Amino acid sequence: MSFNVDLLRSHLESEQEHLAHELEQLKASVRPADERREGSPFGKREEEATETAELETRLGLEKRIRDQLAAVEHALSKFEKGTYxxxxxxxxxIDPARLEALPQASLCLNCKASQAKDAKGK
Ligand SMILES: [Zn+2]
Structure with missing residues (x-):
């Protein structure tokens, strides 16, 4: 391969660390719902809606980080297997330019495109 695989691997390792850290921070930032409800007897319904939206945002974020982490870990496991x-x-x-832009990419562009098409059909 003409590009620096070791560099991509160290990039993935620091990305893995970064994502794990972000996930921890996200979990640490969760406060009990009661704490926030205090001191606001009015507009309870509105507040509940806000809470639900916040929870959805947080869950969405957590899922995105988990997905990224899984992709990074998968790519690192491919180094172990020698299939990176x-x-x-x-x-x-996979196109080296694609790997340089996205080191955790595990599919070539063709397969990625057909996978995206399948996902859309569901
Ligand atoms: Zn492919």
Whole structure:
């Protein structure tokens, strides 16, 4: 391969650390709902709606971080197996430019595109 695989690996490792840290922070930032409700006897319904929206945002964020973390860990496991840089589906080498832009990419562009198409059809 013509690009620096070691560099991508160290990038992935620091990304893994970063994401794990973010996930921890997100969990630490969760406060009990009662604490926030205190001192606001009015507009309870509105507040509940806000809470639900906040929870959804947080869950969405948490899911996104988890997904990213899973992708990064998957890419790192491919280093162990010696399959890094190869597409998970068709086994063809992934475009190095794509890996440089997105080191945790595990699919080539073709498979990624057909996967996205499948997901949309559901
Ligand atoms: Zn592929």
């Amino acid at each position: 840089g190869l597409c998970d589906i068709c086994g063809q080498p």
